[in-house]
Amino acid sequence: xxxxxxxxxxxxxxxxxxxxxxxxxxxxxxxxxxxxxxxxxxxxxxxxxxxxxxxxxxxxxxxxxxxxxxxxxxxxxxxxxxxxxxxxxxxxxxxxxxxxxxxxxxxxxxxxxxxxxxxxxxxxxxxxxxxxxxxxxxxxxxxxxxxxxxxxxxxxxxxxxxxxxxxxxxxxxxxxxxxxxxxxxxxxxxxxxxxxxxxxxxxxxxxxxxxxxxxxxxxxxxxxxxxxxxxxxxxxxxxxxxxxxxxxxxxxxxxxxxxxxxxxxxxxxxxxxxxxxxxxxxxxxxxxxxxxxxxxxxxxxxxxxxxxxxxxxx
Numbered sequence: 001x002x003x004x005x006x007x008x009x010x011x012x013x014x015x016x017x018x019x020x021x022x023x024x025x026x027x028x029x030x031x032x033x034x035x036x037x038x039x040x041x042x043x044x045x046x047x048x049x050x051x052x053x054x055x056x057x058x059x060x061x062x063x064x065x066x067x068x069x070x071x072x073x074x075x076x077x078x079x080x081x082x083x084x085x086x087x088x089x090x091x092x093x094x095x096x097x098x099x100x101x102x103x104x105x106x107x108x109x110x111x112x113x114x115x116x117x118x119x120x121x122x123x124x125x126x127x128x129x130x131x132x133x134x135x136x137x138x139x140x141x142x143x144x145x146x147x148x149x150x151x152x153x154x155x156x157x158x159x160x161x162x163x164x165x166x167x168x169x170x171x172x173x174x175x176x177x178x179x180x181x182x183x184x185x186x187x188x189x190x191x192x193x194x195x196x197x198x199x200x201x202x203x204x205x206x207x208x209x210x211x212x213x214x215x216x217x218x219x220x221x222x223x224x225x226x227x228x229x230x231x232x233x234x235x236x237x238x239x240x241x242x243x244x245x246x247x248x249x250x251x252x253x254x255x256x257x258x259x260x261x262x263x264x265x266x267x268x269x270x271x272x273x274x275x276x277x278x279x280x281x282x283x284x285x286x287x288x289x290x291x292x293x294x295x296x297x298x299x300x301x302x303x304x305x306x307x308x309x310x311x312x313x314x
Contacts, residue, residue, distance in 0.1 A: 041215070059217070086211055089215065093206050131232075
């Protein structure tokens with residue numbers, strides 16, 4: 001891993017997101033931060049390791065609810081609440097990994113979805129007093145820096161945790177660990193033959209993915225000071241998958257491009273006479289058909305590389 005290249009990537013992304021903070025409405029920018037963080041966690045599992053999950057809203061919701069409950073019943077400090085939410089997501093990954101990672105392919109994707117649905121209905125009906133159901137509830141906090149009456153402080157805080165998330169992604173994917181994880185996607189049997197404990201590596205990636213997903217949910221709670229059962233809605237799992245596929249899985253810039261497109265579509269296409277989900281679905285069909293599932297960024301990158309190849313051999 002080239003440290004200078006890594007720092008350059010982080011600086012470029014930081015500059016773009018700071019620019020977006022001043023150009024976009026605070027609501028859209030904070031939504032962009034949420035999806036950007038979440039898609040980084042999801043891409044570690046799906047894009048890098050190649051394991052599809054239909055239930056990642058479970059970890060998003062765990063992070064959100066633990067953060068909200070921590071502020072409501074334990075301590076109104078938002079920073080401690082955020083740490084508690086992330087810790088809960090990591091713990092969920094550690095607990096579920098021995099169960100989920102024994103499955104493969106569609107079975108792994110569906111067992112995540114099944115647990116997501118179970119937790120959704122548990123929080124919707126038997127645990128409604130905790131979740132607030134569809135109505136939800138407000139949470140209140142205030143610190144010297146992080147104050148809901150000052151949206152810019154929440155946006156800056158989002159940029160900080162987004163930057164840390166990006167650094168974690170780059171460090172893990174561009175190191176020897178990242179090479180092993182990509183090898184898991186290509187030939188797991190060969191890694192076993194070479195003596196690697198592949199279950200340990202898969203558990204680490206899965207746990208990192210659930211922890212980062214929980215971080216996204218925790219930040220959204222702090223940004224809007226509100227939570228309801230929507231945080232655990234299984235439909236959210238489809239949203240993050242679609243965003244990843246649109247931008248391009250297995251690539252940081254592709255994932256973030258997908259998060260950006262999805263955030264804009266979700267916020268601004270509500271005025272159309274058809275639901276925004278229909279618009280997104282049609283867009284998704286076009287992207288898959290035209291780009292053969294590679295995503296926008298990966299397709300553009302392949303086209304650029306082909307141009308360079310032809311130029312070099314001209």
